[in-house]
Amino acid sequence: MKIRKNLGGLDRILRGGIGIVMIYFGIIDSSVVTDEFSKILLTIMGSAMSFIAIIAHCPMYAVIGFDTCSTESGEPNNT
Amino acid sequence: MDGLQGMNLRNQLLTYFGIVILTAVSIYGWSAYQIAYDVGNNQKNILLSNRLQEQAGLLAQVKLDRDNIKNIEKALYSPASEDLKEYMLSSIIADSKGNILVPENQLSLPNAGLRTYRLDHLVTGKTTQGAIVLEEQTYLWMKAAIPGTENVLLYIFRGKDDHTFSNLASRIIVVSIFILWVSVWVALILATKVTNALRAKSDEIEHQASHDSLTGLPNRLWLSKKLENEIKHASVSNKHIALMLIDMNRFKQINNTLGHEAGDELLKEVSKSLQSCLWKSDSIVRMGGDEFALLMPITNEDHCFIALDKILDIMDEPVIIDGIPLEIDISLGMAVYPKHAEDATNLIRCAEVAMYLAKERGAQYTIYDINNDPHSIKQLRLSGELRQAAKLDQLSLHYQPKMNIHSNEITGVEALLRWTHPQHGNIPPDEFIPIAEQTGSIASLTYWVLHTAIEQCASWHNNGLDIDISVNLSARMLHDFEMPNRIMAILEKHGLPASKLELEITETAIIMEPDKALSILKRLHDVGIQLSIDDFGTGYTSIAYLKRLPARYIKIDKSFVLEMHSDRESATIVQTIIDLSHSMGIEVIAEGVEDRETLAELVSLGCDTIQGYYLSRPMPIEQFETWLSQDQARVQTGPPFTVSKKVISLNT
Numbered sequence: 001m002k003i004r005k006n007l008g009g010l011d012r013i014l015r016g017g018i019g020i021v022m023i024y025f026g027i028i029d030s031s032v033v034t035d036e037f038s039k040i041l042l043t044i045m046g047s048a049m050s051f052i053a054i055i056a057h058c059p060m061y062a063v064i065g066f067d068t069c070s071t072e073s074g075e076p077n078n079t
Numbered sequence: 080m081d082g083l084q085g086m087n088l089r090n091q092l093l094t095y096f097g098i099v100i101l102t103a104v105s106i107y108g109w110s111a112y113q114i115a116y117d118v119g120n121n122q123k124n125i126l127l128s129n130r131l132q133e134q135a136g137l138l139a140q141v142k143l144d145r146d147n148i149k150n151i152e153k154a155l156y157s158p159a160s161e162d163l164k165e166y167m168l169s170s171i172i173a174d175s176k177g178n179i180l181v182p183e184n185q186l187s188l189p190n191a192g193l194r195t196y197r198l199d200h201l202v203t204g205k206t207t208q209g210a211i212v213l214e215e216q217t218y219l220w221m222k223a224a225i226p227g228t229e230n231v232l233l234y235i236f237r238g239k240d241d242h243t244f245s246n247l248a249s250r251i252i253v254v255s256i257f258i259l260w261v262s263v264w265v266a267l268i269l270a271t272k273v274t275n276a277l278r279a280k281s282d283e284i285e286h287q288a289s290h291d292s293l294t295g296l297p298n299r300l301w302l303s304k305k306l307e308n309e310i311k312h313a314s315v316s317n318k319h320i321a322l323m324l325i326d327m328n329r330f331k332q333i334n335n336t337l338g339h340e341a342g343d344e345l346l347k348e349v350s351k352s353l354q355s356c357l358w359k360s361d362s363i364v365r366m367g368g369d370e371f372a373l374l375m376p377i378t379n380e381d382h383c384f385i386a387l388d389k390i391l392d393i394m395d396e397p398v399i400i401d402g403i404p405l406e407i408d409i410s411l412g413m414a415v416y417p418k419h420a421e422d423a424t425n426l427i428r429c430a431e432v433a434m435y436l437a438k439e440r441g442a443q444y445t446i447y448d449i450n451n452d453p454h455s456i457k458q459l460r461l462s463g464e465l466r467q468a469a470k471l472d473q474l475s476l477h478y479q480p481k482m483n484i485h486s487n488e489i490t491g492v493e494a495l496l497r498w499t500h501p502q503h504g505n506i507p508p509d510e511f512i513p514i515a516e517q518t519g520s521i522a523s524l525t526y527w528v529l530h531t532a533i534e535q536c537a538s539w540h541n542n543g544l545d546i547d548i549s550v551n552l553s554a555r556m557l558h559d560f561e562m563p564n565r566i567m568a569i570l571e572k573h574g575l576p577a578s579k580l581e582l583e584i585t586e587t588a589i590i591m592e593p594d595k596a597l598s599i600l601k602r603l604h605d606v607g608i609q610l611s612i613d614d615f616g617t618g619y620t621s622i623a624y625l626k627r628l629p630a631r632y633i634k635i636d637k638s639f640v641l642e643m644h645s646d647r648e649s650a651t652i653v654q655t656i657i658d659l660s661h662s663m664g665i666e667v668i669a670e671g672v673e674d675r676e677t678l679a680e681l682v683s684l685g686c687d688t689i690q691g692y693y694l695s696r697p698m699p700i701e702q703f704e705t706w707l708s709q710d711q712a713r714v715q716t717g718p719p720f721t722v723s724k725k726v727i728s729l730n731t
Contacts, residue, residue: 035249035250037250038249038250038252038253038254041253041254041257042253042256045256045257045260060264060267060268063267063268063271064089064267064268064270064271065271066267
């Protein structure tokens, strides 16, 4: 199954970073986010974002026809 | 063009949505935080403080010593403040010196540090509330004096409550982020959907504007744009483009006979047939009505003929509509880029010109030729110069003699118009007559010829030379009702009897408007002018009509005479025409006699008069008169003839 890349370098880095931070506060560090529900939610969001950053394909981008891969200005429009 | 507009619209929508959502979420998040804070602190503090005062008041009425613990606890218990129990850690009563009345209350505190904490400092101190920080946990206390005693009631309760507060805060923050994320994507999707829908709508409208609804083919607007594009490509890669315009003849008839639905069906079938001839790079367009256009980029100029053949083949096959096989009769005009025109508008125009020419001639196809284009710059200039030609003495008449076979006499002369253009030299009548016809100067030219010819003939008569003169009449002249009168006037002016003038009209000219022709020819006949039907055999006159025409002569078209010798059919046709004409009392003139054998055969078939190169080519006046006087010298190269004259010498 061919996955079409539509995330450029900077976009992926930002998403990956945010995703990792989210996972960190979701699973590892409990001081900032203390209640279970939020932690789970945060972990889910973080994993999703990291995964998308890894495969360099955001399905939402695909829906709206946006692409930061070919334009190497690399500024992400939205998370 | 539209894609870009769509993009901007979408980006605008995105930005707008994004700002709105960000603002909303921020407001929500901030106010939620505020609430959390309030819940966390102030409310709590106030409620606790109220309760503290209330309880202190209650305790004032109770004897405070160890024996009275039950009553004390009753006073400390208050159902109204059950909800504060969460925060309350302990209520401690102490005397003014700091001794705790019920030490168990302190010992029951959850935190080890609190259990061993020196609370007497707090009790004896001046401040009424504060915080105890133990191992990064904050505990708050407040005290109130029990009225009427020197004892103190001390509350210890949870401070800046990390658990509940941080739960709430973190939940709010995380949920806000989540909502933000979701909202943004919802906004993006909405925006995209809206712009997609808009774009689809505008595409649909554009498609309707540029395509034909019946056949689904693009229309002439589309052709112009497409042609411009193709020309750009072709000019870069040095290729050619063939443009063909196809008009269906008799479509109106079919529509009227079989009905409009059948007509529509026919159009659809024809468009399908044409589409089957196309290659990938070709395009077909419905120009409107019963006209189609085919655009074919070709590598080589000659390839257009291959394409042409293919199309003519396909069009030869009948189309079956409502069970009736219909022959499709087309007129096709073809123009090639860059040979005929260098831009889209002109290429289309050239193809149209070629198509109308094909229609006029009844040909299946015609390829554009600048010489046949009445609107080309060259033609425009020529037509202007033609109008001036008479005044500028560029016009002259050449004369071609006709000989009667029975008497070997030169009985008549055909006057032919010649134009000597200062730059182009001799322009053949085939070129300038059509221009004159299309631009309306044919009448003045004809009258010029009539003047000159009649004048010349009259002069010959005055010198004793008794020959007829014949002048060609164009089909357009049949619309001139004044013509018979005007010609009479010219004849009278020069004193030439009407019977000496012969007017030649082509068969095709007559049958174009048979009724008009009949009436004018009758009037001319009544005036005494002779009439001959020129180029006979190339049209399709009915014999019945022929009988009604007041013609004196029929001139057999030269194509039959030229082929008489080699082609049996042509010989038969000539014979038939001769027999037919004679049976109706019409004399026959054979044009295009070029050799002795043909002459001999015509003699044997009973032809009356001959005209052609064998006798003589058309000659200017001086040459002609010389030729006439050299009658004996003609024996070597041509047939012997005599000229009937009363006086041999001619005045020039």
